[in-house]
Amino acid sequence: MSFKDLASSRKSSRRYKKNVSIPRKDLELCVECARHAPSACNSQPWNFIIVDDRSKLSRIYDEVISGIYAINSFASDCPAFIAVVSEKARIPARVGGKLMGTDFRFIDAGIACAHIILQAEELGIGTCVLGWFNDRRLKKILSVPASGKIKLLIALGYSEENVQRKKPLKDREQTVSFNTYGSDRQESSAGRR
Numbered sequence: 001m002s003f004k005d006l007a008s009s010r011k012s013s014r015r016y017k018k019n020v021s022i023p024r025k026d027l028e029l030c031v032e033c034a035r036h037a038p039s040a041c042n043s044q045p046w047n048f049i050i051v052d053d054r055s056k057l058s059r060i061y062d063e064v065i066s067g068i069y070a071i072n073s074f075a076s077d078c079p080a081f082i083a084v085v086s087e088k089a090r091i092p093a094r095v096g097g098k099l100m101g102t103d104f105r106f107i108d109a110g111i112a113c114a115h116i117i118l119q120a121e122e123l124g125i126g127t128c129v130l131g132w133f134n135d136r137r138l139k140k141i142l143s144v145p146a147s148g149k150i151k152l153l154i155a156l157g158y159s160e161e162n163v164q165r166k167k168p169l170k171d172r173e174q175t176v177s178f179n180t181y182g183s184d185r186q187e188s189s190a191g192r193r
């Protein structure tokens with residue numbers, strides 16, 4: 001499959017086959033791809049925690065995606081999570097980030113997250129990125145040090161639904177242009193010199 005096909009066919013999965021676990025080697029491959037992701041100043045300010053232990057999974061279902069986070073309780077079917085822990089970046093990335101008003105750690109985490117979900121897609125594993133969950137509880141459950149922040153939790157499992165639904169995509173013309181913001185309403189790549 002071409003990368004374009006992989007990227008455009010991936011959709012979030014919110015129903016997983018119950019009790020079908022994901023081989024550890026596949027989970028490791030997803031994280032291996034994340035380790036190669038770019039990061040500001042090559043800081044690699046991350047730590048990936050693969051969770052596939054039954055008792056930890058139960059605690060995540062009960063404590064991390066429940067209550068006000070129950071909109072994500074669909075992930076109670078999933079056999080694995082990957083928590084992306086953002087750690088303190090190297091000094092140049094921190095200084096650059098301060099000057100730019102950007103916390104690069106979380107951008108780095110997002111890119112790493114993309115590597116994980118696309119590798120999972122290639123392996124036939126469904127995913128859903130979660131940004132709404134009880135991160136304090138999750139840190140406790142996973143024994144993450146106080147300095148670590150978990151902004152992204154990825155649910156993984158074999159999809160029980162047909163995720164090939166049509167996704168409303170913003171128009172290309174509305175979101176892409178060459179050389180000047182919004183200039184491409186007429187110009188196309190064929191028209192480029």
Ligand SMILES: Cc1cc2nc3c(=O)[nH]c(=O)nc-3n(C[C@H](O)[C@H](O)[C@H](O)COP(=O)(O)O)c2cc1C
Binds near residue numbers: 011012128130131
């Ligand atoms: C940073 C981030 C946070 C997200 N948080 C949630 C979430 O908490 N719950 C959820 O069901 N989906 C969540 N999603 C998934 C998005 O809703 C989904 O990617 C988007 O609707 C596009 O659909 P698609 O993934 O099927 O292409 C999140 C995605 C991202 C990138």
